Amino acid sequence: MTTLPKFSFGVGDRFARQGPAQLRAFELLKKDGFEAAAVWNKSFREHGITGTKPESVREEADAAVRAAGWKGPYFVDADHINLGNVDGFIAASDFFTLDVADFVGKPDPDAPAFASRHAGPDGKPVEVALAGGLPPIRADRADIERAAGKFLAAVKEAGRIYRRIEKAKGVGNFICEVSMDETDQAQSPTELYFILAMVAEEGIPAQTIAPKFTGRFNKGVDYVGDVAGFSREFESDVAVAAAAAKAFNLPANLKLSVHSGSDKFAIYPAIRRACGKFGAGVHVKTAGTTWLEEVGALAAAGGDGLTAAKEIYAEAYTHCDELAKPYAAVIDIVPAKLPKPDEVAGWSGEEFAAALRHDPANPGYNPSLRQLIHIGYKAAAKMGPRYQALLERYAEPIGAAVTDNLYRRHMRLLFLEA
Numbered sequence: 001m002t003t004l005p006k007f008s009f010g011v012g013d014r015f016a017r018q019g020p021a022q023l024r025a026f027e028l029l030k031k032d033g034f035e036a037a038a039v040w041n042k043s044f045r046e047h048g049i050t051g052t053k054p055e056s057v058r059e060e061a062d063a064a065v066r067a068a069g070w071k072g073p074y075f076v077d078a079d080h081i082n083l084g085n086v087d088g089f090i091a092a093s094d095f096f097t098l099d100v101a102d103f104v105g106k107p108d109p110d111a112p113a114f115a116s117r118h119a120g121p122d123g124k125p126v127e128v129a130l131a132g133g134l135p136p137i138r139a140d141r142a143d144i145e146r147a148a149g150k151f152l153a154a155v156k157e158a159g160r161i162y163r164r165i166e167k168a169k170g171v172g173n174f175i176c177e178v179s180m181d182e183t184d185q186a187q188s189p190t191e192l193y194f195i196l197a198m199v200a201e202e203g204i205p206a207q208t209i210a211p212k213f214t215g216r217f218n219k220g221v222d223y224v225g226d227v228a229g230f231s232r233e234f235e236s237d238v239a240v241a242a243a244a245a246k247a248f249n250l251p252a253n254l255k256l257s258v259h260s261g262s263d264k265f266a267i268y269p270a271i272r273r274a275c276g277k278f279g280a281g282v283h284v285k286t287a288g289t290t291w292l293e294e295v296g297a298l299a300a301a302g303g304d305g306l307t308a309a310k311e312i313y314a315e316a317y318t319h320c321d322e323l324a325k326p327y328a329a330v331i332d333i334v335p336a337k338l339p340k341p342d343e344v345a346g347w348s349g350e351e352f353a354a355a356l357r358h359d360p361a362n363p364g365y366n367p368s369l370r371q372l373i374h375i376g377y378k379a380a381a382k383m384g385p386r387y388q389a390l391l392e393r394y395a396e397p398i399g400a401a402v403t404d405n406l407y408r409r410h411m412r413l414l415f416l417e418a
């Protein structure tokens, strides 16, 4: 049975070069006495924009693991796939993130029957005890039917995708995640409990579930929202996942998957505390800012590196609307805050890097510019071999930046620091 370890963290990057530098961060973490599995992920969306195929992620992962001498567990995640595109991922992947967000809210005729199966006897509400001194979940028949009305169609779609993969790969030969994170509305802990009941009824052996949490999870910038509220919600979700795994006979290692969009430093301590309190694991799907580390290191290097960084910005600026479209739910770019490419053309490497780097204490930091470059990797893809040659020439400073970013800013905060 392919089992996801307790702690796992995303890796991989737009241009498939930084795997060994990322694995160095996992090695440093291991030296601190903490082991996490590395999960390469690249979505259908990313493949489309960079012009790559799922097989390339498998090749990249295997090659990086060989090059780094990584002995720990690693996986290749077909990230945010659906029934329409899953087939292309089946051979290369052993982890599948079934994205059914588009089906949330679609009515399902079986919702009343689901509610009847899960409602308390004699019209009494159901009560589910939660660990950690949290108040129990209470839901009456109407609450359950409402949850089914919102999520049953989506979970059934996940079931269809799961069975398609299972038919090709065989039971137990892959990890399965159900994701509903790219929606507007957060799911409450009570809803999560019944979503997991639906997942179990569909026969999906989910090892991770990615709900939409309260607050904004914009790409490459920090969490926007009420951190204390997130902390309470996350604790409840962790307790709900444990209770649901037991009640519905889901895999015992079922855990939450946080599609962080990267750099959610404000909530990492809350995640670390909740995992500690409940002895729970977590999967954090990030690594996305590796591409930004590349651009930042190129800019800081000056010369042709800086020229390329400015070109990438100018190109992304020109195509801002088009680039932003597929990411509408997960970015908040303020167009008025974007400097004109003419202005950026006059910047030094340091000025460029300061605007790009996620350091709120730096007055030069510009979150709109950072988000635009985050989604602007098509500009580098268009440069083709020229961009690849730059990555080769500046491999050392870029690799150092990638390792440092992942280890010091992400992993330490998420897994170690008190």
Ligand SMILES: [Zn+2]
Pocket: 080, 179, 181, 182, 259
């Ligand atoms: Zn996601």
